Amino acid sequence: MTVKPHLPSTQAWLADSWQRSIGAGLSEYQSSRELRLDASELKQKHEQYQMLIALVQSHALPLFNQLMAHSNSRLLLSDADGYVLRHWGVSHYSTKLADVALDIGVNWLEQYKGTNAIGTALTAKQAVSVVGEQHFIRQNRFMSCTACPIFSPQGEMLGVIDITSEQQRHTQQTLMLVSSLAQQVETALLCHLPDSHYRIDLAAQPNLLNSGWQGIVIADRDGRIVGCNPMAKQLLNHAKVGDAVDQYLGGNWSRTCGFNRHLALHLQTQALNIPGAKRRVAMTDKAPNPLGVRFRDPLLERAWLYANKVITKQIPLLVLGETGVGKEQFVKKLHARSARRAGPLVAVNCAALPAELVESELFGYQAGAFTGANRTGFIGKIRQAHGGFLFLDEIGEMPLAAQSRLLRVLQEREVVPVGSNQSFKVDIQIIAATHMDLEQQVAQGLFRQDLFYRLNGLQVCLPALRERQDIERIIHKLHRKHRIAAQAICPELLGQLMQHHWPGNLRELDNLMQVACLMAEGDDTLSWQHLPDYLAAKLAGPALEAEPLQGEPEAGLGQSPGSPLLGESGASRQRSAAVNSDSLNEAIYSNVLQAYQACDGNVSQCAKRLGISRNALYRKLKLMGLKE
Numbered sequence: 001m002t003v004k005p006h007l008p009s010t011q012a013w014l015a016d017s018w019q020r021s022i023g024a025g026l027s028e029y030q031s032s033r034e035l036r037l038d039a040s041e042l043k044q045k046h047e048q049y050q051m052l053i054a055l056v057q058s059h060a061l062p063l064f065n066q067l068m069a070h071s072n073s074r075l076l077l078s079d080a081d082g083y084v085l086r087h088w089g090v091s092h093y094s095t096k097l098a099d100v101a102l103d104i105g106v107n108w109l110e111q112y113k114g115t116n117a118i119g120t121a122l123t124a125k126q127a128v129s130v131v132g133e134q135h136f137i138r139q140n141r142f143m144s145c146t147a148c149p150i151f152s153p154q155g156e157m158l159g160v161i162d163i164t165s166e167q168q169r170h171t172q173q174t175l176m177l178v179s180s181l182a183q184q185v186e187t188a189l190l191c192h193l194p195d196s197h198y199r200i201d202l203a204a205q206p207n208l209l210n211s212g213w214q215g216i217v218i219a220d221r222d223g224r225i226v227g228c229n230p231m232a233k234q235l236l237n238h239a240k241v242g243d244a245v246d247q248y249l250g251g252n253w254s255r256t257c258g259f260n261r262h263l264a265l266h267l268q269t270q271a272l273n274i275p276g277a278k279r280r281v282a283m284t285d286k287a288p289n290p291l292g293v294r295f296r297d298p299l300l301e302r303a304w305l306y307a308n309k310v311i312t313k314q315i316p317l318l319v320l321g322e323t324g325v326g327k328e329q330f331v332k333k334l335h336a337r338s339a340r341r342a343g344p345l346v347a348v349n350c351a352a353l354p355a356e357l358v359e360s361e362l363f364g365y366q367a368g369a370f371t372g373a374n375r376t377g378f379i380g381k382i383r384q385a386h387g388g389f390l391f392l393d394e395i396g397e398m399p400l401a402a403q404s405r406l407l408r409v410l411q412e413r414e415v416v417p418v419g420s421n422q423s424f425k426v427d428i429q430i431i432a433a434t435h436m437d438l439e440q441q442v443a444q445g446l447f448r449q450d451l452f453y454r455l456n457g458l459q460v461c462l463p464a465l466r467e468r469q470d471i472e473r474i475i476h477k478l479h480r481k482h483r484i485a486a487q488a489i490c491p492e493l494l495g496q497l498m499q500h501h502w503p504g505n506l507r508e509l510d511n512l513m514q515v516a517c518l519m520a521e522g523d524d525t526l527s528w529q530h531l532p533d534y535l536a537a538k539l540a541g542p543a544l545e546a547e548p549l550q551g552e553p554e555a556g557l558g559q560s561p562g563s564p565l566l567g568e569s570g571a572s573r574q575r576s577a578a579v580n581s582d583s584l585n586e587a588i589y590s591n592v593l594q595a596y597q598a599c600d601g602n603v604s605q606c607a608k609r610l611g612i613s614r615n616a617l618y619r620k621l622k623l624m625g626l627k628e
């Protein structure tokens with residue numbers, strides 16, 4: 001005899017769900033059906049959703065632990081197909097959950113389990129609480145479950161987050177808590193969109209800015225919206241991705257990061273500092289044609305074509321070239337034009353990575369893995385780069401002890417976070433860059449030969465600025481970038497710029513143009529008179545060829561050494577020293593030291609002040625014994 005279930009009548013979504021359970025052929029008296037992933041399928045799911053899992057762990061688990069850890073409850077995450085991906089909470093509860101198969105890898109769609117929070121939230125696309133008797137299958141009625149879907153910034157449902165409790169009956173508060181956990185994860189996803197540079201929180205009242213109910217807009221470096229939450233859309237009258245933030249918030253929102261006002265809105269802007277902030281939300285299908293990028297210099301063109309060939313095959317790429325030739329920009333362009341462009345580009349500054357932190361930075365670590373570890377753990381740069389590029393910048397500067405650890409990391413394409421026994425497969429393209437002659441470093445015992453071979457799948461060398469056939473075009477390009485209004489360059493100055501040695505390469509030219517254009521504001525022609533004296537002297541007079549601090553030139557520090565790199569043609573063009581190198585080095589030391597002290601040891605600020613890259617500053621500080 002079949003017993004007709006008594007349909008709950010109080011809430012429409014619940015009645016609909018029971019109807020669907022009956023429609024799926026389930027009976028409340030039977031035990032539920034089981035669809036379970038096998039080990040390899042589960043591993044695949046974990047790889048696919050590792051970013052989501054990590055964000056739940058870092059953005060939802062701490063609050064859950066604080067409020068529910070002692071209440072025989074568990075926090076669960078399922079994917080959009082209803083498979084439980086992970087659960088967290090008190091350990092003695094999981095056996096009981098396992099009895100009803102609320103276990104990792106088990107599917108909780110309504111068609112298998114009847115009305116339940118995970119399956120019903122997925123179908124109804126809304127937060128639901130399914131408490132005790134409301135479960136369709138009797139076997140599940142000892143539980144209270146509350147679940148809320150998590151949506152990607154593009155509106156795609158990624159999964160649900162759920163709290164399941166054994167004794168505690170869920171209430172409206174639990175529903176609010178789970179919704180807020182889902183919201184935290186959605187905000188984290190928003191902040192990890194490719195090109196995220198600014199986060200702007202907005203609200204009508206200042207005390208709502210950190211309430212969880214504020215609007216959030218994520219903008220790129222140029223102030224274009226790359227994503228926003230529904231509240232921001234509402235507050236900004238349907239702002240869209242691609243719109244300029246200025247259009248909605250005036251021109252002051254990014255001027256100083258911090259609090260601000262625009263009309264009736266209170267704003268709080270912060271610069272996002274996510275390492276390699278370009279993470280994958282979804283892989284896109286077709287890569288743009290790299291051959292569409294044209295270089296007007298044959299050496300650069302060849303480097304581009306070769307590099308593009310190897311990066312489709314996961315062959316490690318080594319990018320060489322003097323400081324400031326644009327290695328980092330080249331890698332960014334490679335990434336942007338590659339099939340992995342929707343994946344992240346995660347940069348590691350190897351010069352600034354202490355040996356003892358190599359594993360935890362690269363592999364990640366579990367919460368509490370060692371003293372000083374972040375409470376929520378860290379996913380690690382390698383897993384962050386999954387699906388994209390891992391860019392090992394300044395590889396030649398890496399201390400030997402750190403090199404052997406890096407080698408181990410690169411040999412195993414599986415990552416086990418420090419303090420964990422779970423391994424994660426990673427799919428990454430490795431690119432390393434350096435301004436140093438690595439082969440010479442190997443010969444001198446300063447760089448491990450095995451690591452060199454591991455990184456040196458293909459080597460491309462970017463030409464120095466003085467060697468480039470398109471130097472005139474670059475000068476005009478950088479002039480256009482910095483000039484304040486239409487303006488020509490006087491032929492004598494142009495000629496001199498084209499002949500200059502440019503030890504700091506593009507960076508040096510870029511800095512010079514910036515200063516000169518400021519001086520030339522309002523004039524029709526950029527000419528000698530607009531150059532500060534020291535720059536004019538540098539261009540006009542005999543070249544200042546000082547010995548660098550350690551065979552290495554930097555722009556912006558007042559020195560002008562020759563090329564240290566590779567013995568390639570540029571090196572042969574080095575001119576002889578014309579000033580006393582000791583006094584020049586002294587001046588540089590004192591310059592750097594002053595700036596470093598003035599910036600309270602803040603490397604980014606100090607590099608900005610000196611007009612050099614952070615990497616270059618790190619190198620200087622190391623030479624001066626101010627950094628490890």
Ligand SMILES: Nc1ncnc2c1ncn2[C@@H]1O[C@H](COP(=O)(O)OP(=O)(O)OP(=O)(O)O)[C@@H](O)[C@H]1O
Pocket residue numbers: 321322323324325326327328329330434435478506507508510613615616
């Ligand atoms: N294609 C380009 N066009 C114009 N300017 C460029 C280009 N590439 C790089 N630059 C300028 O040169 C600067 C240095 O570029 P980048 O950091 O890529 O050099 P790098 O070779 O990686 O330097 P380092 O070895 O010191 O880290 C950039 O900040 C930019 O100002």
